[in-house]
Amino acid sequence: MTAAAELLFEGGFDAIRHRAVAERAGLPLASTTYYFDSLDDLIYAAMEHYGRSELARGRAQLAGLSTEHRGTETLVELVLDQLLGEDAEYEAVLLRYERLVATGRRPYLRPLMRTLAAELRELLTEIFARSGVAIDARRLEQLIALVDGAVVNALIEVDPDPRAAAARMLRAALG
Numbered sequence: 001m002t003a004a005a006e007l008l009f010e011g012g013f014d015a016i017r018h019r020a021v022a023e024r025a026g027l028p029l030a031s032t033t034y035y036f037d038s039l040d041d042l043i044y045a046a047m048e049h050y051g052r053s054e055l056a057r058g059r060a061q062l063a064g065l066s067t068e069h070r071g072t073e074t075l076v077e078l079v080l081d082q083l084l085g086e087d088a089e090y091e092a093v094l095l096r097y098e099r100l101v102a103t104g105r106r107p108y109l110r111p112l113m114r115t116l117a118a119e120l121r122e123l124l125t126e127i128f129a130r131s132g133v134a135i136d137a138r139r140l141e142q143l144i145a146l147v148d149g150a151v152v153n154a155l156i157e158v159d160p161d162p163r164a165a166a167a168r169m170l171r172a173a174l175g
Helices: 002-011 018-025 029-035 039-063 072-084 090-103 107-130 137-156 162-174
Strands: none
Touching: 002 018, 002 039, 002 090, 018 029, 018 039, 039 072, 039 107, 072 107, 072 137, 072 162, 090 107, 090 137, 090 162, 107 137, 137 162
């Protein structure tokens, strides 16, 4: 699953193939086909592993977060770490959004993605709470949509820094 998640992170869904995963893991091809009956099963496992790893990083960051009022800039960075990743390089953000959009063509992933999204919203709500900012579910959804829109527009414009574009929009919304 780790090898499949790495390939997913590096190259999206098209990078996940039984043979590629077996090679990355240093295992015979029969190992991946034994544990994963279909390519869909392998992709599901990769998405779950990758999503759970991201949430674990977010929870670790949250665990080290004291309860105190934070400035807008710090809060923006904390939120973007969760939504875009801490290493929000252009290519990493592009691949992240490609995975999200491509999930729409894979109905078997939708329940997993809804579960992961709900856990992410809980994590973000706690970050806001520990930062001294009350936020309800509706407002949180608006902020997530704002970030998503800013990132997609930045990617269309081939903005070299989609995180900066999202930060500007989020800062304005929270300011």
